[in-house]
Amino acid sequence: MEKKxxxxxxxxxxxxxxxxxxxxxxxxxxSAEDIYxxxxxxxxxxxxxxVYNTLEALKNKGTxxxxxxxxxxxxxxxxxxxxxxxxxxxxxNILDIHKDxxxxxxxxxxxxxxxxxxxxxxxxxxxxxxxxx
Amino acid sequence: MEKKxxxxxxxxxxxxxxxxxxxxxxxxxxSAEDIYxxxxxxxxxxxxxxVYNTLEALKNKGTxxxxxxxxxxxxxxxxxxxxxxxxxxxxxNILDIHKDxxxxxxxxxxxxxxxxxxxxxxxxxxxxxxxxx
DNA sequence: CGATTGACAATAATGATTCTAAACTGATAA
DNA sequence: TTATCAGTTTAGAATCATTATTGTCAATCG
Numbered sequence: 001m002e003k004k005x006x007x008x009x010x011x012x013x014x015x016x017x018x019x020x021x022x023x024x025x026x027x028x029x030x031s032a033e034d035i036y037x038x039x040x041x042x043x044x045x046x047x048x049x050x051v052y053n054t055l056e057a058l059k060n061k062g063t064x065x066x067x068x069x070x071x072x073x074x075x076x077x078x079x080x081x082x083x084x085x086x087x088x089x090x091x092x093n094i095l096d097i098h099k100d101x102x103x104x105x106x107x108x109x110x111x112x113x114x115x116x117x118x119x120x121x122x123x124x125x126x127x128x129x130x131x132x133x
Numbered sequence: 134m135e136k137k138x139x140x141x142x143x144x145x146x147x148x149x150x151x152x153x154x155x156x157x158x159x160x161x162x163x164s165a166e167d168i169y170x171x172x173x174x175x176x177x178x179x180x181x182x183x184v185y186n187t188l189e190a191l192k193n194k195g196t197x198x199x200x201x202x203x204x205x206x207x208x209x210x211x212x213x214x215x216x217x218x219x220x221x222x223x224x225x226n227i228l229d230i231h232k233d234x235x236x237x238x239x240x241x242x243x244x245x246x247x248x249x250x251x252x253x254x255x256x257x258x259x260x261x262x263x264x265x266x
Numbered sequence: 267c268g269a270t271t272g273a274c275a276a277t278a279a280t281g282a283t284t285c286t287a288a289a290c291t292g293a294t295a296a
Numbered sequence: 297t298t299a300t301c302a303g304t305t306t307a308g309a310a311t312c313a314t315t316a317t318t319g320t321c322a323a324t325c326g
Contacts, residue, residue, distance in 0.1 A: 011323090013273065032313080047275045052314065068201045068254070072283095073313060086238070086246050097242055105219070105255065109230055112260030113219050121201070121252045122238065127245030146291080146304065165282080180306050185283065205314095206282060 008061050018042055019054045023064065023078040029085075029094055031073045069094060069121065086122035090129040097122060141194050151175055152187045156197065156211040162218075162227055164206045202227060202254065219255035223262035230255060 005012055005020055018039045028034070032051050040046045055076055058064040067075040069085055084097040103118055125133070138145055138153055151172045161167070165184050173179045188209055191197040200208040202218055217230040236251055258266070 011272065015274075045275065047277090048313090049276080049315085050274060053273080066204060068204055071199060071201055071207050074204050086243065086248070088246065089249065095244060095246065097238065099238075099242060101236060103234060103253065103255075105230065105232075109232060110219065110257070111228060112263075113221065113228065113255075114258040114263055115219070115255060116222065116257040118253050118255045120236065121254075122236075122246075122248060123251070124243070124249040125247045130245075130247055144292085144303065148305070178306065180308090181282090182284080182307085183305055186304080 008058075008063060010057050010061065015039070015043055015046060015050050016054050016057075018046075019051065020058075023058075023076070026078055027096060029067055029069065029075045029077055031070075031075050033073070035076070082117065082119075084120040084122065086124055088126035088129055089123050090125060090132075093126045093128075095126075141191075141196060143190050143194065148172070148176055148179060148183050149187050149190075151179075152184065153191075156191075156209070159211055160229060162200055162202065162208045162210055164203075164208050166206070168209070215250065215252070217253040217255065219257055221259035221262055222256050223258060223265075226259045226261075228259075 004024075005017070010016070019035060022035055022038050023030075030038075032048065032055065035055075036046065036048055036051045039051070055064060055066075059066060062080060063078065065077050065080050067077050067085075069075060069087060079096065081098070082100065084099070084101070086095050086097055087093070097120070101118065101120060105115055137157075138150070143149070152168060155168055155171050156163075163171075165181065165188065168188075169179065169181055169184045172184070188197060188199075192199060195213060196211065198210050198213050200210050200218075202208060202220060212229065214231070215233065217232070217234070219228050219230055220226070230253070234251065234253060238248055
């Protein structure tokens, strides 16, 4: 379990391993609070500062990315592959979209920008909300 | 000047007109604070609550949209046409991209979602930051 | 063995946003 | 004109997410 994270070259403390464990394979785009609430079960002394510090460290190492899908609070994603999201406009449920979209922009549109990539937020209605309508 | 906003069917107080005037044609994606700082020049008694209340009202009327381009604070855009943004990864400068991208998703990807639209965040290097590198 | 470093926890501080309560405004009715 | 009423504004307090600070401890290094 630990071996997996050795190459991060950060100190693998029990708290950090618990956070990494929670994030591993997690598809729920958790907030700092979500992480805190889960990890505190095993580490009753866990503090928010540790969650934020660890997330900052992981962000810098590039193993976690910060998402902009929520204006209320930051959300984090352990899946750092370039992927996109579709969000239900009703219930705000979020689904990952694993596909690359190479979108080119004309020079007229980019006005001198060098285009490096894109991140797409799709929106729509999830199955449950469609039935409810 | 006022006629333009009559069809909003909200009470057009002087403060609201000042906010609407600041937003009209604004391409800077201002935060609540940006709006406050500008409008307080004419209305020294203006309060933040009024800015937020007005933004909420305008959002509900669909004349302003809340952007998710900044994790630190909310930003607002009076341009409600479906458009996108390109953000400089260095200086965070933002440029509007006015073009429609119809992107279809396979059923396998959407898993029951009814796709309604998309919003794309492009990223890259702006002209100034390219030269600086 | 000290000395140093990095991480932790608790807590204080900050900054954005929301809430509250009282005063104000403008329209309408008496 | 005056009274009333709904909606708006204001100032400031409250809340919530995030960041900074401080003292402590454990692991590491010379």
